[in-house]
Amino acid sequence: MSEQKAAGMTRRAIFEQKQRRRATLIAASSTAIVVLALVVLIPMAPGWEKVQKSFFNGAVLAKSFPKLLEAFKINIMIFAWSAPAIAVLGLLIALARDAKSPALFPLRIFGAAFTDVFRGVPVILTVYLIGFGIPGLGLPRPWNSPYIWGSLALILTYSAYVAEIFRSGIDSVHHSQRAAALSLGLSERQAMRDVILPQAVRNVVPSQMNMLIALQKDVSLLSFIGPVEIFRQAGVFKSLLANFTPYVGAAIIFLIVTIPATRYADYLMARQTRERR
Amino acid sequence: MAKLELRHVIKRFGDVTVCDGIDLDVEAGQLVCLIGASGAGKSTLLRCINLLEPIDEGEIFLDGQDIAVPALDPQTVRARIGIVFQNFNLFPHMTALENAMLAPRRVRGLTRAALLPEVEALFDRFGLADRMQNYPDQLSGGQQQRVAIVRALAMRPEVMLFDEITSALDPQLVGEVLDVLLLLKQQGMTMVMATHEMGFARQAANKVCFLKDGKVIEEANPTRLFDHPQHSDTQAFLSRALK
Numbered sequence: 001m002s003e004q005k006a007a008g009m010t011r012r013a014i015f016e017q018k019q020r021r022r023a024t025l026i027a028a029s030s031t032a033i034v035v036l037a038l039v040v041l042i043p044m045a046p047g048w049e050k051v052q053k054s055f056f057n058g059a060v061l062a063k064s065f066p067k068l069l070e071a072f073k074i075n076i077m078i079f080a081w082s083a084p085a086i087a088v089l090g091l092l093i094a095l096a097r098d099a100k101s102p103a104l105f106p107l108r109i110f111g112a113a114f115t116d117v118f119r120g121v122p123v124i125l126t127v128y129l130i131g132f133g134i135p136g137l138g139l140p141r142p143w144n145s146p147y148i149w150g151s152l153a154l155i156l157t158y159s160a161y162v163a164e165i166f167r168s169g170i171d172s173v174h175h176s177q178r179a180a181a182l183s184l185g186l187s188e189r190q191a192m193r194d195v196i197l198p199q200a201v202r203n204v205v206p207s208q209m210n211m212l213i214a215l216q217k218d219v220s221l222l223s224f225i226g227p228v229e230i231f232r233q234a235g236v237f238k239s240l241l242a243n244f245t246p247y248v249g250a251a252i253i254f255l256i257v258t259i260p261a262t263r264y265a266d267y268l269m270a271r272q273t274r275e276r277r
Numbered sequence: 278m279a280k281l282e283l284r285h286v287i288k289r290f291g292d293v294t295v296c297d298g299i300d301l302d303v304e305a306g307q308l309v310c311l312i313g314a315s316g317a318g319k320s321t322l323l324r325c326i327n328l329l330e331p332i333d334e335g336e337i338f339l340d341g342q343d344i345a346v347p348a349l350d351p352q353t354v355r356a357r358i359g360i361v362f363q364n365f366n367l368f369p370h371m372t373a374l375e376n377a378m379l380a381p382r383r384v385r386g387l388t389r390a391a392l393l394p395e396v397e398a399l400f401d402r403f404g405l406a407d408r409m410q411n412y413p414d415q416l417s418g419g420q421q422q423r424v425a426i427v428r429a430l431a432m433r434p435e436v437m438l439f440d441e442i443t444s445a446l447d448p449q450l451v452g453e454v455l456d457v458l459l460l461l462k463q464q465g466m467t468m469v470m471a472t473h474e475m476g477f478a479r480q481a482a483n484k485v486c487f488l489k490d491g492k493v494i495e496e497a498n499p500t501r502l503f504d505h506p507q508h509s510d511t512q513a514f515l516s517r518a519l520k
């Protein structure tokens with residue numbers, strides 16, 4: 001007590017430090033109790049040995065992991081070309097839906113129909129319909145590739161969501177910004193491009209990050225129409241080794257990518273909330 | 278012919294008539310102050326002159342040309358008439374310098390390099406030379422408002438409109454912004470200003486107009502309007518405002 005006073009701490013600071021220590025202690029002990037319970041109780045379950053062998057088999061994991069990583073490259077590839085296409089298409093749809101000129105009225109209708117349809121259908125259905133349907137037309141190589149049409153299905157679905165997020169971003173820019181831009185003699189288009197869009201995009205970066213994370217996971221849906229990406233590869237190992245551990249391996253690989261990305265998106269979101277205050 | 282002439286300007290929002298037949302002459306190089314209670318229609322009138330709001334009836338002449346013709350492209354008119362708002366409305370994602378250069382680049386079609394000397398001179402003249410590279414949130418309210426004025430001036434407007442530009446400022450920052458207006462007046466700028474700063478209006482205006490319910494109730498030179506208001510509404514407003 002006296003030593004804290006000597007360090008120049010106020011009464012309030014001392015009190016708050018005590019509170020913090022107490023909180024840390026409680027958090028640490030409750031976590032310890034939960035972990036202990038899991039470690040002790042789960043192995044006591046009657047089926048634990050079986051589950052351990054078929055889901056958490058170290059030898060199988062070691063054997064399948066390199067191949068799984070290899071297959072994950074395909075996920076990354078599909079993600080890498082879909083994401084920019086989604087950003088561009090999503091932005092275009094958002095702008096089309098907000099178009100004011102009467103000549104662009106058909107574009108507005110199209111934009112609205114587009115977002116309604118692709119947000120209304122489960123992703124897997126879109127993947128099936130486009131991924132099997134279009135190559136079914138008997139197109140010549142390489143135009144019958146499931147990579148192309150599967151990616152297109154993802155691009156269409158995700159653009160619909162991303163467009164709505166961009167639109168909420170445009171709405172979030174105060175109308176006085178548009179008035180200020182117009183009052184200087186800028187046209188509506190210039191005001192949108194130079195003043196409103198840059199702020200709108202910045203406002204929705206965290207939400208769009210979350211869309212990217214969801215996309216990264218949904219790339220696996222393409223496994224249903226052909227590409228041997230990580231989920232399909234894990235399935236191959238499962239049949240081969242009669243063991244589920246490869247699925248756990250695939251999950252680990254996903255988490256290595258998505259957890260940091262999720263944390264980063266949350267950080268951006270929190271920072272933005274702070275700035276707004 | 279005055280630089281700016283308003284003839285029987287009527288502006289309605291739904292069934293509310295916010296500007297109710299306003300006539301106003303602003304001679305070149307003059308400063309006209311609009312005073313009146315909150316809701317009198319001062320801001321709306323300024324936004325109408327700048328064509329940010331279309332008027333329902335009447336004419337607005339700039340150098341004898343009617344700029345309120347509905348078919349007219351408002352862009353060319355707005356480039357000739359600058360407006361500064363109460364809340365600055367700077368673009369937060371751009372530096373002060375980029376704020377000032379955006380419109381001249383896009384509308385006057387000049388490059389950054391071609392504009393720089395001219396815009397730098399403006400920042401310099403208004404004591405902002407060392408603030409050009411700052412973003413709006415790094416500036417004080419008074420500095421932000423002066424940047425907003427510089428931004429409007431960079432379009433080389435013939436007329437400037439000011440809408441209560443000191444109302445959002447801390448009292449000690451009001452002076453630096455009003456000084457800018459005095460400087461502009463010296464340089465012969467034609468200006469219309471909505472304000473609650475009665476002291477400034479009395480000192481600097483060529484003409485003061487008292488607005489109530491969208492009408493010009495009384496207009497006169499400042500000495501007459503402040504010292505010998507003719508209309509009972511003006512007297513009532515001033516006795517409250519000058520207390």
Ligand SMILES: Nc1ncnc2c1ncn2[C@@H]1O[C@H](COP(=O)(O)OP(=O)(O)OP(=O)(O)O)[C@@H](O)[C@H]1O
Nearest residue numbers: 290295313314315316317318319320321322441471
């Ligand atoms: N976009 C709008 N839609 C509907 N009514 C409006 C709109 N803008 C202004 N008004 C109304 O017009 C009237 C005049 O408003 P205005 O802002 O011009 O007054 P003012 O004299 O500038 O007041 P203040 O001193 O508070 O700024 C008010 O009653 C206001 O509610």
Ligand SMILES: [Mg+2]
Nearest residue numbers: 319320321441
């Ligand atoms: Mg106002």
